[in-house]
Amino acid sequence: MFRRPHQCRQLGGEFHHFLRLTTARPCLTQDNGFVSSAGYVHEEETHLIEQIRAKARELLESGRVSCVIGYEAATRGGTRPAFIYDPDGVDRLVWNRECYANLTTFLHDKKKPARRGEEVPNVAIMTKPCDSRAINLLLSEGQISRDKVYIIGLACGGMMAEGNLQAPCLRCNVRIPVLYDTLIGDPPDIDVTDDFEDLAELEGMSAEERLQFWLREFDRCIRCYACRQACPGCYCNVCEFDRDDSLWIGMQIELPQKYFFHTFRAMHLAGRCVECNECERVCPMDIPLSLLNRKLVKEVSELLGHRGGMTTDPVPFVTILADGEVSLI
Amino acid sequence: MMFMSHSSLTAWLDELAGERTLIAPRDVGRGHIHLRPVAGSSEITLEYDRPDLSAKEFLFPHTERLMQVEKRSDQVTLHDRFLEKGQVVFGLRPCDAHGLVALDALFRDREPADAHYTRRRQKTALVGIACPQMWESCFCTSLGGAPDDPTHLDVLLTAVEGGYAVQPVTNQGEALLASAAIEEVTDLSLPDIPRNEQVPVLAADQWPAHFDQEYWSRLGERCLSCKLCTFVCPTCRCFDLRDEPVASRTDLVLIERMRVWDACTAPNYRTIAGGHNSRPLKGQRIRNRYYCKFCYYPKDFGPLGCVGCGRCIDVCPVNIDIVEMLNTVYAMHQERDTVEAEAET
Amino acid sequence: MSDNGSNPMRPYVGRLAGTKELATEIRLFQIELQEPAGKAAFANYRPGQFAFVSAFGSGEAPFGITSIPGRGDLLEFAVQRHPHGKTTNGLHRLDVGDPVGVRGPLGNWFAMDEIQGKDILVLGGGIGGAPLRPVISTILDNRDEYGKTTILWAARTPSLLIFTDEYDAWRAAPRTELHLTVDQRPPDWREGNEGLITTLLENVGPSPENTITITCGPPIMIHFVTLSLRKLGFTLDQMLVTLEGRMHCGIGKCGRCNLGDIFVCADGPVFYHSQVAKLLESFL
Structure with a gap:
């Protein structure tokens, strides 16, 4: 009655022999409880991490937060x-x-109690200025409650990649979080304006050229959904693209579906995107998703004077239902 | 030792492209190299380390049309869709070919054989190029492979001064090389590729003891539940199956039944019709992925479900590192052995 | 062998010969296979096996076969329509005469010959009763081969009870009892009990002696029924269960229904609970 696969067999002796020959040693890292050497740290920032650790310790020891x-x-x-x-x-x-x-x-993982019957956990979170806008977004959409989240705000001089400031950090003028419970570090004295220069090349293209540009970029997409999963604004319980009845889109991992996925997702983030650039960072294929989202940031900003997550004001084109629940149009 | 000059290689590839579908490393923009069908050698790049994706997609395509359904009034006709033309995958790495051993064991060798995979496998020749080095995340040598391992290929090429050393491996490889301009040279030595440090891997029957460790939920906490690690993996093979409409007229409806890559890391992977999800937690899903590779797969099908290509390490946006995991599980096992030994004395 | 003949993913084409409303949103589909290869494949399927049913254009999904060979030529499946289920919606939209596909029979089965001579306790919850109907039919058709048979049949509401028009025949069979229960009983419903199947089970209080239990229902029901059975003195070796998984191939390839190193589709769906308990991973 209970049919085992007949291929059941263990690893061959050859493999064990092979293992014995190796000089296998466990590498010690955080995951197995040992502390590895610290990562790359700016000298002037070492005192900041001590402040962060002290605050984190205080919050955990006092029971103010559990994580x-x-x-x-x-x-x-x-x-x-x-x-x-x-x-x-x-x-x-x-x-x-x-x-x-x-x-x-990750705040989405903390919206519910870890176990049935427990309370929604209180958490503290290290928050860069750009990321802090996402907290406003989640507050405005009723996803989290302010008293459950302790924001360790971090003044930010920008993140580096290969020795240079990252492109989004070069135009960023939000240098301290838009909301926080405690602020670590002094706001760096940086005065830049975001003039959407990054969009100039794309805006200079004809519609046909733009289409070809995006088709070439989306051609590399593998529909892994890393962009969607990393995005704090993408939190639907069942995404339209995951629905079994596939009302909107076929399941093929092919250019028409990939093109539709990215444009549809960008539309869903219009006015909600907080420009943290996570989607572009996590993309294994380096698709310049920020261009897509930033174009809509610009449009919404110019048309409606709204910039996602700068305040807890909801996106201009949402419906407030009678019971206070927020629904996107 | 046999040798093929650069110009001979170019001529050979162009000839292959005439008779079969030639799949080769191609620059697809922003420095990314994918294995893609090419019209000829001019589209190929030979400057690459590891293609973004393994060669799996040509045996187990991300989107495979299994059949076309033709519906006319109340009549239905099914048209099976199989790969017709032969294909040569050129430029894959030895680990990519090694990955097919796992897919063979499941799709081809376990009854009932999958017709589409088996047909593709029969019609595919593999011409690999040895890795010039082991890159940082590579650990193929810990899993029975090597950067210059010819075993699972039809032909292995190794870059040497002025061209490539040629090793035919199978009869199919010999036949493929019949039209190539190859010289026999005596003073050719293959490069000695430095090996990365070995990673300890527990045997399949040592894994179950660690299934309930808290480690898995901690590891899963930072997982984004995307499908990236599984899509770049040479052996991950979960799929979804669905009908998609192609054309619809009053007298005729065309539908394609297709299977598409899926991933056990995705949140709703296990949700059944009534809404029950038996793996709702990220830690449970990432654990399943690793147990599938190192415990279930060898038990059920023979080979391991990991070849140490390191792609999942390189692409993971939150540093879920399979080597760190293997080291950690090994350390947990050592600790367990120590505790048991102490208990005995 | 032709390519078609060796393609395990290719369904056999059939025709929807008839339908019957079993309960709210649950419909019985009677299918007549047309191709000789299909008829041959389904010549000797067993109780507990399943098959994928295709509504062409909407996809295919696995369903327990609810008919038994020998009682008519039609294959029968009970299909509950789910609001977002593409295939179940597609099936419910079909008219009699429409083409359908069937792929199978798949999986293992209830070894009815191995449990002859035993008392049988059948526990079905909602649509989970569907694969148990051929078990009951087999017992009733070979009544002398089996001991006392007790059927506990549950649903959320009376309108979700399936195979209601067969209850009289079940009750009328010798040494056979049928007990019904619904989660919440409407005032005018007098046919059975109120409460979960576990309450009913503990009220009926069957003896574990020389008895085999056969349970099919949602995972949570199987879990609590098992706890209740253990309270009554049953061992895991006496409990047969059928599990479900989100299967897409039915032949152990697609990876979706594994519980540890077994596949529900290829190694099951029928297990002794003692086997399930040994698995690394919980079905719950």
Whole structure:
């Protein structure tokens, strides 16, 4: 009755022999409880991380929060998201010029209790200025409640890639978070204006040239949905693109579907995009998604005077239902 | 040792492209190299390390049309869709060919054989190029492969001064080379490629003891639940199946039944008709992915479900690093052994 | 062998010969296979096996076969329409006479010959009763081969109870009991009990002696029924269950229905609970 696959067999002896020959040693990292060497840290920023760790420790020890979401050193340089539950774990936290990830997307995981019957957890989160706009977005859309999130705001001089400031950081004029509970660091004295220069080349193209530009970019897309999953504004329980009845789009991983996916997602983020650039950062194929989203940022900004997440005002074109619930048109 | 000059290679590839579909490394923009069908050698780039995606998509395509359904009034006719033309995948790396061993075991060798995969496999020749080095995230040598391993290819080329050293591996490879201008040279030595540090991998039967470790939920916490690691993986093979309309007229409806890559890391992967999801947590899903590779796959089908290509390490936006995972599980196992040994004494 | 003949993903074409409303949004589909190869494939399927049914254009989905060979030539499937289910909606839109596809029979089955001589306790929840109907039919058709048979049949509401027009025949069979229950009983419904199937089970209180239980229903029901059965003294070796998974191939390839190193489609869907308990991964 219970048919086992007849191919059941263990790894061959050859493999074990092979293993014995190796000089296998475990590498010690955060994940197995050992602390690895810290990532790349600017000298002037070392005192800031001590402030961050002290605040994190205080929040955990006092019971104000059960988890601190922050950055820790990654395995091969750079940083990665870290979730600290134990006050003694705060020494894992780092703050440097490679803290790219927008951590606010993980707040969606903290909207519900970890176990049935428990309370919604209180969390603290290390928040860069650009990422802080996502918190406003989530507040304006009723996704999180302000008292559940303690914002460790970080003044930011920009993130570096290969020795240079990243392109979005060069035009950024939001240098301290738009909201926070505590602010770490002094606002850097940087005066730039965002004149949407990055869009100039695309706007100079004819419609046909633009189409060809995007088709060539989307050709590389593999529909892995990393852009959608990393985006704090993409949190639908069941995305239109995941619906089994596929009302909007076929499931093919082919150019028409990829083109539709990206343009549809950009439309859904119009007025909501907080310009954190996560979608572009996580894209394994380097599709310049920020151009798509920033074009809509510009349009909404010029037409309606709204910039996603700068305040807790809802996007101009949402419907406020009678019971206060917010619904996108 | 056999040698093929650059110009001979170009001529050979152009000839191959005439009779079959030639699939080769191509620059697809912003420095990305994909294996893609090419019209001839002029579209090929030989400057690349590891193509973004493995060669899996030519045996198990991301979008495979299994059949076309023709509906006329109340009559239905099914037209099977199979690969007709032969194809040569040129420029894949040894680990990509190694990955097909896992797919063969599942799709071809386990009854009932998958007709579409089996047909593609029969019609595909593999001409690999040895890796000039092991890149930072490579750990193929820990899983039975090597940067210059010819085993699972039909022909292996290795870059040497002025051209390539040629190693035919199979009869199909010999036949493929019949039209190539090859010289026999005596003073040719193949480069010695430095190996990366070995990564410890537990045997399949050592994994179950670690299934309930808290480590998995901690690891899953930063996972984004995207499908990236599985799509770039040479062995991940989960798929979804669906009918998509092609054309609709009053007297005729054309539908394609297709299977498309899917990923066990996606949030609703396990949701069944009544809405129940038996893997709602990210840690459960990432654990399943790794257990599939190192525990279930070898138990059920023979080969491991990982060849150490390192792609998932390079692409993961949140640094979920399979080597770190393997080291951690190994450390947990060592610790367990120590505890058990102490308990005995 | 032709390519078509060796393609396990190709459905056999058939015709929708008849339908019957079983319950709210649950319809019985009676299918007549037309191709000789299809008829041959389904000449000897067993209770508990399943098949993929295609509504061409809407896709295919797996359903337990609810008919038994020998009782008529038609293959029967009970299909519950789900609001966002593309295939179940597609099937419910079909008219009698429309073409359909069937791929199978797939999976293992209830070894009815191995459990002869035993008392049988059948527990069906909602649409989960569908693959149990051929079990009941087999027992009733070979009544002397099996001991006392107790059927516990549950649904959320009376309008979701399936195979209602067969209850009289089940009740009338010798040494056979049928107990019905619904989560919430409307005032005018007198045919059965109110409450979950576990409450009913504990009220009926069957003896574990020489008894085999066969359970099919949603995962949460299987979980709680198992707890109740253990309270009554049943061991996991006495409990047969059928599990479901989000299958897309039915032949152990697509990877979607694994529980640890087994595949529900190819190694199941019928298991002794003692086998399920040993799996690394929970079905729940």
